[in-house]
Amino acid sequence: MWHPCTQMQRARTAVPPLPVARAKGPWLEDYEGRRYFDANSSWWVNLFGHADARINAALHDQLDRLPHVMLAGCTHGPAVELAERLSALTGGVLGHVFYASDGASAVEIALKMSFHYWRNTGQDAKREFVCVRHGYHGETLGALAVTDVAVFRDAYDPLLMRAHMVMSPDARQAGEGESAADVAARAIAEVRTLFSQRQGHLAAIIVEPLVQCAAGMAMHDPAYLRGLRALCDEFGVHLIADEIAVGCGRTGSFFAFEQAAPPGEPPLWPDFVCLSKGISGGYLPLSLVMTRDAVYSAFLGDDVARGFLHSHSYTGNALACRAALAVLDRFAEDDVLERNRADARALTTALAPLHGDARVEHMRQRGMIWAFDVREPFAGERFAERFHLAGREHGLLIRPIGRTVYLLPPYVLDEGLAQWLAQRTLATLDATLRRTPDIHAACTPEPPVA
Ligand SMILES: Cc1ncc(COP(=O)(O)O)c(C=O)c1O
Numbered sequence: 001m002w003h004p005c006t007q008m009q010r011a012r013t014a015v016p017p018l019p020v021a022r023a024k025g026p027w028l029e030d031y032e033g034r035r036y037f038d039a040n041s042s043w044w045v046n047l048f049g050h051a052d053a054r055i056n057a058a059l060h061d062q063l064d065r066l067p068h069v070m071l072a073g074c075t076h077g078p079a080v081e082l083a084e085r086l087s088a089l090t091g092g093v094l095g096h097v098f099y100a101s102d103g104a105s106a107v108e109i110a111l112k113m114s115f116h117y118w119r120n121t122g123q124d125a126k127r128e129f130v131c132v133r134h135g136y137h138g139e140t141l142g143a144l145a146v147t148d149v150a151v152f153r154d155a156y157d158p159l160l161m162r163a164h165m166v167m168s169p170d171a172r173q174a175g176e177g178e179s180a181a182d183v184a185a186r187a188i189a190e191v192r193t194l195f196s197q198r199q200g201h202l203a204a205i206i207v208e209p210l211v212q213c214a215a216g217m218a219m220h221d222p223a224y225l226r227g228l229r230a231l232c233d234e235f236g237v238h239l240i241a242d243e244i245a246v247g248c249g250r251t252g253s254f255f256a257f258e259q260a261a262p263p264g265e266p267p268l269w270p271d272f273v274c275l276s277k278g279i280s281g282g283y284l285p286l287s288l289v290m291t292r293d294a295v296y297s298a299f300l301g302d303d304v305a306r307g308f309l310h311s312h313s314y315t316g317n318a319l320a321c322r323a324a325l326a327v328l329d330r331f332a333e334d335d336v337l338e339r340n341r342a343d344a345r346a347l348t349t350a351l352a353p354l355h356g357d358a359r360v361e362h363m364r365q366r367g368m369i370w371a372f373d374v375r376e377p378f379a380g381e382r383f384a385e386r387f388h389l390a391g392r393e394h395g396l397l398i399r400p401i402g403r404t405v406y407l408l409p410p411y412v413l414d415e416g417l418a419q420w421l422a423q424r425t426l427a428t429l430d431a432t433l434r435r436t437p438d439i440h441a442a443c444t445p446e447p448p449v450a
Contacts, residue, residue: 015385018392023050026410026417028397037421039391039398040408044213044245046282048330049412055281058326062319071099071316078321085328086275086290089254093269094290098308099316103244103276104138106287107206109310110272111142113295114204114238120298120306128198129161130191130205130237133168136214137206137242146206149214164198166190166205168212169220172362172373180221187220188227195235204238204271209256210366213245216404217371219364225260229268241270244287248278248327249337249411252344252367271295281327282410286320336411340368343413350422359433371406378433379403390431394424405429 003011011017021031026049028036038046048055062078069076083097098113100106111129118126131137131146138144139152145160147153153160169187171180195202209225212218232239246256253259260268272295276287299308314320330336344367351370354363359378364371374383384400391398400406407425 010385015389018397025049025051026412034395036392036395036397037424038410039396039421039425040406041278041410042282043277044250044408045277045280046410047248047278047327048281049410050282052281052326052330054330055283055323055326058322058329059283059319062322066318068314068317068319070313072311076316076318076321078318078325079316082288082321082324082328085325086288090269090273090290091267093267093292094273095293096291096296098289098291098310099321100287100289101285101312101314101317101320102138103274103287104140104143105312106244106274106276106289107137107143107146107240107242108140109289110206110240110242110274110291111146111204112310113289113291113308114240114272116308117238117295117298118203120301123200125201126203126236128201129163129203130194131163131165132205132207132212133165134170134212134215134218135168135206135208135242136212137208138244164194164202166194168215168218169224170212170215170218171220171364172218180219181223184221184224184227187224188231191228191231195231195237199235202235202237204240205232206240206242208242209246209270210251210259211246211256211369213369213408214401216373216401217364217369217406217408219366219369219371222259225257226262226268229260229270232271238272239270240272240274242274244274244276247273247275249331249340250278250368250408252337252341254331254337279327280320280323281330283323284317284320285314286317286324340411343411343415343418344368346415346418347407347409347413347422350419351425353426359429368411369406369408371404374400374403374405374429374433376403380433383432386435387428387432390435391424391428394428394431396421396424396428398425398428 019031020028022029026038028038066076086097087095098109100109115127129146134148136149137147141159144153144156146163167187167190169184171183174183228239241257243256257270271292273290280286299306348365354360354372360372360374362373383403387400
């Protein structure tokens with residue numbers, strides 16, 4: 001087997017894949033019966049733990065009725081109901097849902113739809129895309145063209161469509177006396193300059209609202225999203241919110257973009273939302289793009305080519321849609337967002353010792369995502385790999401991004417589990433840094449800051 005996102009030479013020698021025999025709740029179990037806490041929700045997809053009883057029951061029921069039927073020329077209940085329920089969550093503003101299977105395919109769809117919309121409305125010149133420094137939108141060629149993570153992109157760069165790049169609003173860039181909102185304001189000013197220069201040529205800007213996850217959980221102030229919405233309105237540019245990683249409650253609201261408007265003010269919405277990962281609870285591949293009536297209507301007409309002729313064989317798979325409906329049921333029945341707030345407080349408290357730890361910086365949290373960066377001299381060579389292996393020894397499945405350690409657990413924490421998770425994370429950090437080659441020669445540790 002050729003594993004994804006893996007240098008196989010390394011997998012054959014230093015980091016063999018963890019063989020997982022079964023899973024229940026947040027726990028993965030290997031063939032020897034050892035348990036590992038799934039601290040990154042299996043690549044950010046799992047919301048309610050593995051083998052959740054209610055999602056399992058829904059899938060068993062769906063399996064006997066209709067596992068799959070093609071969605072061109074046919075329709076089915078779970079796809080219709082899911083579209084209706086998601087639309088309702090936006091008050092009907094994003095009232096049209098186009099299905100696909102993986103996250104990257106949703107990004108392709110949003111880009112193509114935006115371009116095609118401008119063509120259908122006689123504005124053919126609007127065909128350029130804008131993306132954000134360090135952004136990540138998937139690995140297919142279109143998605144990679146608006147992605148800025150060198151390790152994924154560089155080898156294929158000659159193949160890629162050219163997109164404009166604007167600065168990241170990452171709050172870690174704040175200078176002396178600058179706040180996260182100040183960084184957001186700087187980033188917005190840069191977008192304004194580009195929008196003015198390329199007026200009439202831009203189709204869309206694509207962003208990951210609130211957290212650029214693959215960039216190493218880079219978080220920004222919601223004012224950035226507000227600023228983007230205003231600029232997109234002013235210059236007639238589509239706003240694509242890639243909520244593949246940050247949607248479904250991960251940042252504290254069901255859609256991350258809901259935090260764009262200040263509390264008490266009318267909601268702001270992007271023109272497209274891409275969802276995947278958590279929407280089907282970590283069970284089955286499902287992605288979708290939600291958009292406005294104005295976009296949908298522009299594709300109507302007698303001419304076939306005016307329509308959106310995009311498809312994937314498993315588009316809107318009935319089992320996957322049914323899993324997603326069970327996920328939405330969980331949100332409705334269990335007051336998930338409120339419970340997550342309480343659980344998040346418990347984990348934040350348990351991680352508090354890291355604040356005074358001179359080995360780490362930029363401790364940050366939004367919703368159900370926690371991250372900190374290990375300072376360069378402490379991290380040493382192959383930090384992510386060493387931390388990951390030490391994590392396994394401490395009963396954790398955890399995969400840092402570069403020097404960034406993050407926790408993105410399933411929504412099944414309680415106070416005891418939060419304390420356990422924090423304690424194991426700290427122990428893994430200690431074990432990893434104890435083994436950092438030459439660390440004591442490389443630097444003198446700074447005294448802890450209060
Ligand atoms: C923000 C974002 N967009 C798109 C993708 C791509 O999704 P997939 O891996 O399902 O193609 C990811 C995956 O990590 C992501 O985080």
